[in-house]
Amino acid sequence: YNKRAEKHHELLEKVLPRLRELLGNYEGVELSEMLVSMAQSAEAAADMDILMTLVPEIERRYTEVSLVHSINNVWALTQLKMRHERLLQRVAEDLNNSTKSKDLTPGYMARIVWVYRRCNAWEMVSGTMLPLIRNSAAEFRCGEFARLAQALPEERTLLGRIADLLQLTMPEMGRKDFLLFFLGCVHGELLKAPMPGQEACPLTDACMKYCREEQDNFKRDEVQKIVYMLQHTHMY
16 A cells, blocks of 8 residues: 555554564564565565565664674665664674674675665775675685675775685686676776787686687677766776
């Protein structure tokens, strides 16, 4: 009803308290799954009344879920363009606890960086996350590298180290992984435009070699993505 032109406020005033009461019967993990599902919905912006009921319950039940679920919660809210200061602070406190954050996977590390940079709160966790990322550089895959490069383009030494490790796997890369790898290299400004007389760049040469070898297999939209990336990046 809330998505209709007529908002039916009287009905909502009756339904939302009942919804709030029913949410108390769900487990914290289930509430987290609801929020993540809403964040992935194209109509989530129209569900603000439900979000205003769900999010306070998630915050109240914070200690019932794992750190991973709490990271998913702040990620979902960030996807919805909502900065929830208290949840960001609580997750940051847990991340800064080495016992709780020591087993984070590269996928979650990249997600954390994206969330806190997007929320202009990177200083809350940077002191903990950067050493963790450096120690796990060899475990990053192409998609995680691309997300990291988008969020931390200034960390060129770190990105270069991960790119060098991923470059070793290029003979086995599919085109999807290559596009993600190339995206990370572009955002991190790790490539050099191939020009006569310029010092050789092994990373650039490897990317060009891949493109030449796979040129007959690239689909039109994949070529468009490469052109779009280069066209809208200042350095290239």
